[in-house]
Amino acid sequence: MDVVFPFMLKSTKGMGLNSGLPPYLLLLGVSHLGLLAGLGITIWNQRQISEQLDGLSELVATHHRVEPGGGGPGKPDSGVSSAFDRGPRKSLEDVSRVETEWNSGSAAGFSLVGALVSTLTFLLAIGWWFNRRRQVVETEASPRSPGYHREVAQRQLAELRLRKYGFGQSRGVGGV
């Protein structure tokens, strides 16, 4: 005789996963992965935005340093600005484009994986919920049908008799 623990009664077998693990453990694991993916995406995006902000602040600082020396409308050019004009000025679009191009590929992939994991988790949760609901309905329905247990009991005992004595015999295991 083996011991049946209540928490093992509803296993992953009903979900088509024959591991015997309780479904909520599996669900918890997958949800955890989904959450980690979401957290990763958030951190990644945050870093990207932070880098963009750094670029912008650098642009603003450069702009302020150039501004007092000249370049303003109607003001004579003192020549200070030329010292800062060694290369082409980076515009906001340039900064954004460079940062985004560098990250877009991996970020998109990461987001896709995160979305897939989240969707999978959601589908698993729905499946588990329906499966559990079906089991509960079945369990609740059986006591309401008085003849059901009797019918099953008779069938099981008939099977035992058949297995033990073959056709046409009635002794051995008794009635129900």
Next chain:
Amino acid sequence: MALVSREVLVEYDVGGPRLWHERHVLEHIQGDNYVVVTPDRDIFSEELGLLNPDIRHIRVRPGPGIVPGGVNPAQIYGLPVFTAAEMVQF
């Protein structure tokens, strides 16, 4: 001998839905063999032990109406309430 006047739940080693058959033990015959009464008031002898290959699990009710651990109450084909007259007849 220890099972006399007790209620026993028996799960047979057969296919189909899980069902615990309740038995009231009337008499001890020998070894693990007992005279039992079923929910349909049938009386017969049965081997209530681990050596019986037809039985998958056995649980003894700790008391009247108490469900042993690991048994789903909805899966019990339980005994009716026998009257005193019926008990005497058994």
